[in-house]
Amino acid sequence: MTDDDITLAAEFALGLLDPNEVEALARRGEHDEEFSALVAWWREQFLPLIDEHETSPPSDVWQRIERALPQNDNMRRSLRRWRAAAVTAAAIAASLVAVVLLRPLPVPSQPQVMMAALKGTSGASATVAYDVTSGRLMIVPGTIDTKGKEAELWVIPPDGTPRSLGVIDTNRATHPVVAANRRALIKAGATFAITLEPKGGSPTGLPTGPAISAGKISAT
């Protein structure tokens, strides 16, 4: 990237450019990964400036937002399920905090949590986090239609060979421990993928069904 690209990315991130230039650059960002990474870098750099002005909004703003959300007829029925999911996720988050806080020797230079947002063409989604310290995954399924089969989670390291992390529950958040021989494979740049497999998981040790969702792992 040249100096011109560096300043252009900053100008775009700051909003210094006029609308025509912004439009042209937004198109460039769609196919120029390096340039959009540079824009993201600048945004991250400028971000701490907003901490200088944190102010709690008055309490009625949230109520106004809630009222303005689209109405949902199934609200009451779904509410219980949402609450249950929120409680589960909170419990998992709390246990993850406990695990990290109890860790004896922090190594600050190494990221301790790996994350991936899994997405698929048919709308299947999930969020998978991996806590390096405890070797546990945190799997929060979004909407996944298993079509009567079982969903199996895989990690695909740079060598391209998927390694199974086991079948997963697609109805609730789970918190399984990763087998010791798989842990080193869960790294930034590797991919998590979900495939549909027969009951009990793939019989061959390699995916036999279609991949319905995948996402790159990044360190948080």
Place this chain on the structure above:
Amino acid sequence: MSAEIKSLDRAALILALQKVANGDRLALQEVYRRTSAKLFGVCLRIFANREDAEDTLQATYLLIWQKAKQYDPSRASPITWLATIARNCAIDRLRARGKQIMTPIEAITELPDEREDALACLIAAESERRIGDCLGILDRGDQMLIRTAFYEGSTYADLAERATMPLGTIKSRIRRALLRLRECLS
């Protein structure tokens, strides 16, 4: 320890956004609880008037509700993404109204240069390089231009008008400052 807590905060926020994408209102409330003070700060920088800032904040979370599906954690941290939405929301609102709210930037060229001495720069370089420290090594006028651009979403044309300086001068000044920032930050 704070680095771990920060990364967990981030993970929790990513999870909440993912649930917002699936239409979960409680998750939106969780996102609001974790981020509204920061985003309200962004709105207040752009609108001195609290009522405008509150309306913008409301619009921001409604937009987050609609756009959560588009959030990609591999491209930006969740708070950067959220702050960008708040900023864009505020700037759109401001532009829709014209420029009457813009106040002049006072005599940028006359500001005393408060650049820290070489030793202070070295100390800053040794500690974690953050935007605040790096802005500090720019001269005051450049610093103010960049802060105004960030906080108020001013374009080059706005800045030139407000600082009563030629557009070309403003551009080359800011570009030079941005390259110095890049050097300091990386």
